[in-house]
Amino acid sequence: MPWSDPNQSNNPWGNRPNQQQPDLDEVVKRLQEKFSKIFGGGNSGSGGSGIGKGAIIGGLVAMLLLWFASGLYVVAADEEAVVLRFGQHIATKGPGLNWHLPYPVETVEKVPVTRVQRLEIGFRTVSDGQNRKIPQEALMLTRDENIVEISFTVQYKIKSASNYLFHIAHQTTTVRDAAESAIREVIGRTMIDDVLTTKKAEVEVEVETLIQSILDGYESGILVTTVKLQDVQPPDRVIKEFKDVASAREDRERAKNEAQAYANDVIPKARGEAKKTVLDAEAYEKEVIDRATGEATGFESVLAAYRLAPDVTRKRLYLDTMQEVLSKTDKVIVDKSVAERVLPYLPLDRMAGKVEVK
Template sequence: MSWNEPGGDKKDPWSGRNDQNSPPDLDEVVRNLQEKLGALFGGGSNGGGNRTSGSSMRGAGWVAGGALVLWSLSGFYTVDEGTRGVVTRFGAYVGTSQPGLNWHVPAPIEQVQVINVEQQRFIEVGYRSGGGQAMGSVPKEAMMLTKDENIVDVRLAVQYQVKDAKDYAFNVLDPASTLKQVTESVQRGVIGRSDMDFVLTEGRSEIVQEIKSEIQSVMDAYRTGILITSVNLQDAQPPEQVQGAFEDAIKAREDKQRLINEAEAYANDVVPKARGAASRIVQESEGYKEKVIAKANGDVSRFSQLLTEYKKAPGVTKQRMYIETMEQVLGRASNVLVDVKDGGNVMYLPLDKLGVGRTEAAPDSVTNHEPVAPQPTLPTVKESKTDVRINSRERDVRGRYDGK
């Protein structure tokens, strides 16, 4: 009799809610569940053997269905921000999943490789570091030959990140190792085209940019999916065996540059002064030139006016010119002229005092108002030869203006 038929024991095989005092029969619960699953999958309920066989098939179907559901649910996965999921189907690329909740056909049909595309990775060439401190050079990687056949120790650090998850996962077996080999090759090529002084001094930034450009070009040609973010030249120095001599050479070069700077500073101080002095001299020369030209023009104008007056009254003009000339000539002279007639008495005068007084009385006859040294005085005139000198000088002056 069924549990829910009239007159039954009213035992609920599922929850026992009609009989709170006695537990349900476990065998009956399993049997009822098998019957329901068999009915769901089309199994029969008549006959003892058929009922047992159908129950087994229905149980297997339920198990398979549950396993299928669980297998399907295992295909859900989450891609974090800054990462990409590379989906492959039996090893072949299917697609790239973006950050968020995604689903793929569960394994072993499809698999997902999550790649961080924002992580900053780096490699070291020529040295190894540990704990933030350099552990020294790796000579096999660091020693390089320059264009001028010198050996230089170069240490380089390259930072990179993934720009294409598909290329990064499929095209190169070991991207970091490939990048390191490419970096070392490119670095040796760039250093080999440069002189040692250029590498160690002013050429560092240029060399870094050239190395970065060439590395990116090679990695793009290989389709590695790597983006070079920065190249840092950690150190570049000569080998340890010749480092002392090289430091002496650097000091000598620095002293040379210092002396050059001092010489340039001195030149910048002296040259403007010399140019200013030259400009002043030129301006003074221009002023003197203008002065001479103006004076010459004045003399020409005065002579022209004098010539006009001479043509109007030659005698008067000649007499005037004579008197003015004698005034100018005798005004600058320190000699004392005494007119002594024949048979007259000889005059005794303090000629030295008369000469000094005359010299001081005619300051306008001195050029540029400079003091004039006192002239020696003549001895006292004792004979009438003075008249001869006076008459001779007067005849010379008259003859000059008369044209004789």
């Protein structure tokens, strides 16, 4: 072949087949010279080799310093930093500038522990500010076997960063599942009329308590702060009938309120009149007793006087009686000795209506 012809120089490796290979020491020496030129230059020979070694050591020291500097990190005011050494939790750091052994020895997970996070269940807020319903989350069954559509929000924050990171996976999904389970349990033992009208606040409190109990059982490190019912209504297909029922319920409540108002007006008056009647009866009782007591006392005094002077007492009683009786009549008694000299007079003007003509 032409490549094997020693007289020709077209060998693709640029040398002849029997040319001697370069010495290994020579190769190392050339590399040292190149490193010397890269890290500041220098003369060839032993001096150049020393400078090359120093430059390599300096470069390694600089890289080591940069590696250590990469362990600096800042924790925000609303965060806590969980420090992991080969994946194991070793410390929790507060806000400020901190340092850890750089990767891959230690890593840091930052968690917003004071930030209140909001979770929507049964609906989602879209970009234009409207709410989009999620039927698979919102529809649930009440105690009286009616279907109700409920949308609500859960607000929570992290109370233990380490538990939040290591005791539960997919934290948002866990909170959502716990909230759905709690609301379905509470609604399942509540009547639909109560859910739609008077017991919304009680439902919120019960759901919040139950969610917190579930999350505490997981040791999730999550604190539920608020549960707020956004919308509670029947499904769209039966909402008209429920509105009719609600209207009838309002009419019933209005009638009850009007009856209660009438009762509040009449009952106090009746109680006042009853009290007045009782007081009048007590006053009459006291009056009759006092009068009877006085008459009895007077009779006893007359009896005592009668025993002392019967004739005088009898005549005085007769005169008193006649005076009392005759004082109420229109009769005039005239002594017989003067009766013949008195002209009889009949006052017809004062007897109008009293005289009967036959």
